[in-house]
Amino acid sequence: MKRAPAMVVIGLAGALLSGCGVPPKQGADGGGAGGGGTAELALGTAQTDGTGFVEMPVAAVLTPGAQGGFHVWLSYRVRGTSGAVKAAHTVRRESDGKLLSRGERRLEVGAVGEGGWWQSDTATPAFLCPTPLGVSVIDEHAVFEVRLLAEDGSELATQQVKTQLVCPADGQAAFCMNICKG
Amino acid sequence: MTSRSARFRVASGVLSRGGMRALAACAVAVVSLHSLEAAACGCFAAPTVVDPVVQAGERIAFSVDGSKVTAYVQIQYTGSATSFAWLVPVPAVPEVKVGTDELFEVLDRNTRPQLSLLTTVAPGCGPSGPVFGCGAAASYAVNRGEGGGPAVGGNPLVLRDTAGPYDYAVLKADSKADLQQWLDDNRFFVPTTSDAALAPYVRPGAYFLALKLRPGQTAGDLRPIVLSYASTYPMIPLVLTSATAVPHMGVQVFVLSEHRSIPRNYHHVQLNPLKLDWATAANYGALVTAAVAEAPQKHAFVTEYAGSSEVVRGQLLVAAQYGAARFGVQSELGQQPTPAAFVGYLVSYAFAPPTADTGGAPLPAALLNLVEAQVPYPPHFAEHGVTREQFFADLTRYLSSESQSAHPDWYAEWPGAHYDGPALAASVFESYVQPIRDADAMLGAHPYLTRMFTTLSPEDMTEDPVFAFNASLPDVAAVKSATRVTGCNGVATTFSAEGYRVDDARLTQPRKDAMPAAAVVELLGEEGPAQTVSRYAPEADLMAMAGGQGCAVAEGAFFIGLAAVWLVVRRRKLA
Numbered sequence: 001m002k003r004a005p006a007m008v009v010i011g012l013a014g015a016l017l018s019g020c021g022v023p024p025k026q027g028a029d030g031g032g033a034g035g036g037g038t039a040e041l042a043l044g045t046a047q048t049d050g051t052g053f054v055e056m057p058v059a060a061v062l063t064p065g066a067q068g069g070f071h072v073w074l075s076y077r078v079r080g081t082s083g084a085v086k087a088a089h090t091v092r093r094e095s096d097g098k099l100l101s102r103g104e105r106r107l108e109v110g111a112v113g114e115g116g117w118w119q120s121d122t123a124t125p126a127f128l129c130p131t132p133l134g135v136s137v138i139d140e141h142a143v144f145e146v147r148l149l150a151e152d153g154s155e156l157a158t159q160q161v162k163t164q165l166v167c168p169a170d171g172q173a174a175f176c177m178n179i180c181k182g
Numbered sequence: 183m184t185s186r187s188a189r190f191r192v193a194s195g196v197l198s199r200g201g202m203r204a205l206a207a208c209a210v211a212v213v214s215l216h217s218l219e220a221a222a223c224g225c226f227a228a229p230t231v232v233d234p235v236v237q238a239g240e241r242i243a244f245s246v247d248g249s250k251v252t253a254y255v256q257i258q259y260t261g262s263a264t265s266f267a268w269l270v271p272v273p274a275v276p277e278v279k280v281g282t283d284e285l286f287e288v289l290d291r292n293t294r295p296q297l298s299l300l301t302t303v304a305p306g307c308g309p310s311g312p313v314f315g316c317g318a319a320a321s322y323a324v325n326r327g328e329g330g331g332p333a334v335g336g337n338p339l340v341l342r343d344t345a346g347p348y349d350y351a352v353l354k355a356d357s358k359a360d361l362q363q364w365l366d367d368n369r370f371f372v373p374t375t376s377d378a379a380l381a382p383y384v385r386p387g388a389y390f391l392a393l394k395l396r397p398g399q400t401a402g403d404l405r406p407i408v409l410s411y412a413s414t415y416p417m418i419p420l421v422l423t424s425a426t427a428v429p430h431m432g433v434q435v436f437v438l439s440e441h442r443s444i445p446r447n448y449h450h451v452q453l454n455p456l457k458l459d460w461a462t463a464a465n466y467g468a469l470v471t472a473a474v475a476e477a478p479q480k481h482a483f484v485t486e487y488a489g490s491s492e493v494v495r496g497q498l499l500v501a502a503q504y505g506a507a508r509f510g511v512q513s514e515l516g517q518q519p520t521p522a523a524f525v526g527y528l529v530s531y532a533f534a535p536p537t538a539d540t541g542g543a544p545l546p547a548a549l550l551n552l553v554e555a556q557v558p559y560p561p562h563f564a565e566h567g568v569t570r571e572q573f574f575a576d577l578t579r580y581l582s583s584e585s586q587s588a589h590p591d592w593y594a595e596w597p598g599a600h601y602d603g604p605a606l607a608a609s610v611f612e613s614y615v616q617p618i619r620d621a622d623a624m625l626g627a628h629p630y631l632t633r634m635f636t637t638l639s640p641e642d643m644t645e646d647p648v649f650a651f652n653a654s655l656p657d658v659a660a661v662k663s664a665t666r667v668t669g670c671n672g673v674a675t676t677f678s679a680e681g682y683r684v685d686d687a688r689l690t691q692p693r694k695d696a697m698p699a700a701a702v703v704e705l706l707g708e709e710g711p712a713q714t715v716s717r718y719a720p721e722a723d724l725m726a727m728a729g730g731q732g733c734a735v736a737e738g739a740f741f742i743g744l745a746a747v748w749l750v751v752r753r754r755k756l757a
Contacts, residue, residue: 067273133446172385
């Protein structure tokens with residue numbers, strides 16, 4: 001009986017630390033501005049050539065990459081901070097939390113534009129295919145999470161978006177189905 | 183039956199107090215065995231250590247810094263210089279530099295798998311009877327002997343430049359027809375068999391890097407190429423390689439990074455240590471090929487080393503034999519008054535790779551090529567028995583007026599030396615020293631090094647291997663260890679390696695031939711432990727405990743014995 005209060009405290013502390021049940025703040029720019037820190041981060045995708053900022057669609061067509069693989073572009077908008085930051089992303093399959101991809105990119109947050117947002121010139125490819133062995137991404141829902149980190153590693157903002165991953169319907173379809181099936 | 187089940191059977195039989203006493207006594211004997219093994223008096227011989235010699239057809243060293251990948255590619259080619267061309271897909275317009283073969287020498291030398299076989303004798307057993315002591319060394323000798331030892335329109339060109347001996351071009355990969363037309367028009371030889379292999383890489387936004395040797399260069403001038411480009415995961419374009427690959431081509435990959443690297447879309451295999459030739463390592467390459475063939479689609483890598491990069495750091499810039507820094511000072515080199523003094527400086531300051539005997543060994547070809555630009559090797563020296571290396575080793579003699587007067591026919595068609603010390607020193611430091619310094623910096627900038635190996639035949643090169651990272655996986659030592667304990671008087675000779683412990687007498691060649699080559703086929707993910715696909719378990723009669731030959735050979739008997747002692751003591755206390 002004496003252990004129960006302690007367990008409750010530990011459980012609550014764990015829940016708070018993990019941030020469970022706290023949805024990211026949604027911004028007005030489609031991708032949503034993520035909280036969790038001192039800055040705001042909006043997360044979207046890009047045009048096929050990797051430029052621009054486009055709201056992440058409900059279903060994202062996998063984009064052929066330059067080395068015979070497929071990816072989804074991640075485009076960032078940032079406000080509330082400036083200078084060198086790092087954007088670290090993970091992609092997980094929603095059904096089971098399997099890690100599909102991770103990566104990071106240094107950004108130099110400079111002059112802001114409309115709404116006080118700074119936008120990256122080029123998008124970041126979230127590499128997905130070839131997938132890890134045994135992990136198919138075809139028609140799967142995936143959760144993209146990006147953490148914006150200061151140079152000292154402290155978290156400035158975090159954001160998540162979800163989309164369904166689909167292979168292109170063009171001549172790349174068969175190749176995509178082959179290397180994205182896990 | 184596994185060793186675990188054997189152990190369990192013994193333990194479950196320990197029910198009576200008398201039985202426990204017997205096992206406790208046995209445990210003492212096992213403790214003695216462990217004490218024996220811990221002694222360093224020569225009661226067992228020093229292990230034999232052998233290195234497998236496996237020729238890799240493709241060697242690549244990657245370093246990964248966040249979103250930037252740098253690839254050192256060692257190009258292996260035999261043929262005419264005019265026929266040489268190299269084509270590789272890249273995800274972005276790359277930086278292109280020339281690397282150094284020394285990087286691969288250092289990586290290979292310090293992480294090469296080594297098989298260490300320790301041969302000893304069981305307690306009470308010796309080469310000529312129940313003799314304890316250092317006589318076991320003779321047994322070692324006998325056993326070793328038995329072992330046997332941005333373009334517009336249809337023009338895909340983005341940029342064209344040179345790097346070291348190479349003429350290179352970065353080409354847009356939007357159109358295969360445009361790409362091939364450009365390669366043909368500009369005499370970049372691409373095997374016709376690579377036409378289909380090109381297809382997966384031809385797409386908008388992608389690039390190819392095409393290389394060929396500059397005029398006047400020879401195949402002997404080939405040096406590693408260094409490509410840096412934006413990417414998250416290193417990848418080897420094996421599908422494209424299939425056009426010119428040979429059966430069972432070795433692919434050696436080194437990855438310098440923060441954490442252990444894993445094959446993301448290939449299986450991982452661990453070799454069956456019971457099939458390895460521990461005496462000579464002669465079957466290592468064949469065993470890798472066989473183990474890889476047991477993985478689905480024959481797509482798998484073996485990890486040969488995973489651990490700290492400390493084993494390779496700092497070695498490129500220090501001459502081990504002198505314990506001193508290499509290369510001296512550029513201005514000093516440039517001030518050398520004669521070509522002979524210049525070459526003498528190169529020798530004195532260990533411009534040759536650290537492992538070479540710079541006391542008399544020739545300087546590397548890459549270095550002599552630079553010197554030869556000012557001091558050509560006379561074309562008729564070879565027919566008079568003076569090799570290029572001999573010429574450069576004795577320039578004082580061969581550049582003297584006396585030598586030229588004595589053998590004018592030797593110097594026919596020789597344009598003479600046009601020595602410019604400062605210019606030559608600048609060339610040497612830019613083209614030869616700087617790539618070594620860059621490689622050293624790369625080794626020092628990453629804490630972790632993973633070495634992986636596989637063999638693939640062209641028909642199996644159907645998917646490009648991609649490499650990812652997992653911080654939670656254990657290190658893999660380069661040295662693999664095995665122990666053979668020679669028994670007698672009913673105690674079996676046992677062979678132990680990598681978690682297996684078997685009756686050596688029953689480990690016959692037919693039994694080995696029937697075993698799988700892979701002890702473990704597994705999946706390595708970017709998180710968590712390995713997922714086992716299959717694991718080899720030796721047949722019951724192969725296990726060392728077969729025949730009930732005493733506790734001396736039972737795996738885990740030491741711990742069972744300790745448990746028994748503890749139970750006896752505890753019961754006595756309770757009583």
